[in-house]
Amino acid sequence: MELSPELLLSAYSQGVFPMADDDGAIYWYDPDPRAILPLDRFHIPRSLRRVIKQRPFTLRVDTAFGAVMRACAAPAPGREQTWINPAMVAAYERLHALGLAHSVEAWQGHELVGGLYGVTLNGLFAGESMFSRARDASKAALVYLVQHLRTRGLVLLDVQFQTAHLSRFGVIEIPRAAYQVQLARALRSPARFSAATPHLRFGSMSSD
Secondary structure (H helix, E strand, C coil): CCCCHHHHHHHHHCCCEEEECCCCCEEEECCCCEEECCHHHCCCCHHHHHHHHCCCCEEEECCCHHHHHHHHHCCECCECCCCCCHHHHHHHHHHHHCCCEEEEEEEECCEEEEEEEEEEECCEEEEEEEEECCCCHHHHHHHHHHHHHHHHCCCEEEEECCCHHHHCCCCEEECHHHHHHHHHHHHHCCCCCCCCCCCEECCCCEEC
16 A cells, blocks of 8 residues: 555544554554643653753754654664554655654754654644654653644644653543544644645645
8 A cells, every 4th residue: 555645644634544564564543542642731740841951952853854754663672663664654754745744853963862753734743653862852852842833833732642651741532533623623723833834725635
């Protein structure tokens, strides 16, 4: 199955997202309940606040999207297999070229030490994955992401599945029906992740 930009945008606009299995096959998911991070209830743990005040990282947006994806896809201790295969990397790099997938990166000097990436559709940011090669690097990227989304007026941060790690930041689970209501609101929003991000009219999937 080719993950074309049109197919991916149609899926995300309906609350569905792909993941690759160990055999390389692509499966589609629409979790119930769905995990989201309410932007007005984002919580930064005290220990992380202390780290961020020391400014150990330089945070950037969209300067190394492919590198972030490949780092998220790479095996790590306790995670020998991931759901991101080469076909998915290529597909999301195409979305990035269209201005519809973005990365937030944590750097130490010239070294990429953490980050995350996701898909944006108007007021939605659908978070896909994150990685860290330095303590608290991915957490710092998440803090930066939330600040950026608030500034740009995005209204929904979808993180797909609840984890103990994410719950510390205020992630909650909501029923699928409630998620669909929030998704519809986000898709109607005029917000854009950046000036280069197209605004989409859903139904026709055209951009202005």
